[in-house]
Amino acid sequence: MTTWQDDASRDLMSLGGRLALLTRGEGSSVWDDEGRRYLDFLGGIAVNGLGHGHPVFVEAVSRQAATLAHVSNYFASPAQLELAARLKRLAGTGESGRVFLANSGAEANEAAIKLARLHGGKTGKTSILVLNGAFHGRTTGTLSLTPKAAYQDPFRPLLPGIRAIDPTIEALEAAVDDTVVALIAEPIQGEAGVVPLPDGYLARARELTSRHGALLILDEVQTGSGRTGEWFAFQREGIAPDAVTLAKSIGAGFPLGALITFGAASDLFSPGTHNSTFGGNPLASAVANAVLDHIETEGLLDNVAARGAQLREGVGGLPLVTGTRGAGLLIGITLSAPVAGEVRAAAHERGLIVNAPADDVIRIAPAYTIGDAEVEEFLVLFGEALAAVAATIPTPTETPA
Incomplete structure (x- = not known):
């Protein structure tokens, strides 16, 4: 047997x-x-985030699956529009914010890499900074952001132009200059052993990236959607990034990821530069709306x-x-x-x-x-x-x- x-x-x-x-x-x-x-x-x-078999999750899946589960990205859906507006509000982007809906954290971080490259195309900059100890995903692009030899070595060559630095304020100050197009960082490095960035790191990162015209992109795949007791971990620091990625708890078990942009970074993508067949489908969007609404109202x-x-x-x-x-x-x-x-x-x-x-x-x-x-x-x-x-x-x- x-x-x-x-x-x-x-x-x-x-x-x-x-x-x-x-x-x-x-x-x-x-x-x-x-x-x-x-x-x-x-x-x-x-x-x-809501455990297993939560009635809010079950009802949202059942109701939306019986109504409209998927349409191509030639169309919008009410659930998609509601979710985008909700995420902008929770992240505090203001009117200028924009949202790209994906299927996972890795997909959201892939979109973030492309956002940085588009910014570099406008400025002539090429260097993306990441932090030692980081984990951003296992696709070829996100693996390039994950400076761990055991993960990276079997798949080299990876994306060029990515430089890893220690997660200290001193290393940050030494590395951010006019060649840097973006800094991509997790507020808390989950796969490294739940290691928070040093006190004051994000504020200093915001100051330095702004000074040198680089994007500050935060990976909140683990820390977003309320996991830290705030909707986003960056809100604990009183700063606003240029972009933030999230996934995991946003759908409470339903596959969904998102890239949220702030300010001028919202103008970098244009038709044809990125998209996703399943990203923002009505079923995933409806579930995320129900989950986030329950977290908020309860x-x-x-x-x-x-x-x-x-x-x-x-x-x-x-x-x-x-x-x-x-x-x-x-x-x-x-x-x-x-x-x-x-x-x-x-x-x-x-x-x-x-x-x-x-x-x-x-x-x-x-x-x-x-x-x-x-x-x-x-x-x-x-x-x-x-x-x-x-x-x-x-x-x-x-x-x-």
Whole structure:
């Protein structure tokens, strides 16, 4: 008798993952094919902002699918226009802002690269700055923005003209000059281990890019749509970028991404320079409208902030934990030893889904809807996983057998 692992090995590309065969979900719980329940505190990697099977999500998909699911980009739809206006309002672009709707964060970031190239065509500049530790996607273009040898080397040559610098204000000040067409950065580097930019970084970046005529483009694929307790992480810093990308939680599980432009950057694209067959389709747009409206009308941003603070305080006294970083419900829990992989596995064994983006960091990104019950269950299961791993680590006076 074959197993689902056999089927996956036979039929799917060998790309890793697949820890279980999940068959259904409700709220912050998912179940596998054997009926085992897991508490989902990864949320599809910061995607399932309303959890699983939320009535608002289900109703929006059902209603729009029965009405109009897809039209070509020769046409507009009411849901598309509503979403574009909503995103401009939430991002605070003012009247001059514009929105391009895509299918994913990688697609949104590809559009951002083209935006930078168009700006360069007007100014003669060619150099795009990115930050060490960044992750912007796995397409050829976005991979070029992701300075990690293990990701990039098998696919070279990549896009030219991209230069990586350390994520420090000093490196920023040394790098931004009149040859730079754009700086592309994440306010919090999720895949690096939930690493926020230094205090004052975005304000200094805004000042320097403006001075030298470069675009400031922020990748908020993970941090946008309310994940940090603000609609966008840049709003915490009191600045406005030239463009911002988002995806993940914007559709709460429905594939959707967006590029939002501000000011003069909104005039760079023109007919024929970019488009997408499925981008901004009525079904995806209607779901995003329903999700974002629910987050706003139900005050879920307040819950994101409150539950994030509750979780950071709760893990403080657990074994191996040395601290936390991030904002809202994008939290990196730092460990005293490089055992994050073991902790993730121990949590999985106990029915808790988290992940390990770095050797000494556990990342959590649960639904915006979590309450006391989910927080308490997480702390129990996570504490048990930490204690189990801690028990395997030799003390300074012990020597391994």
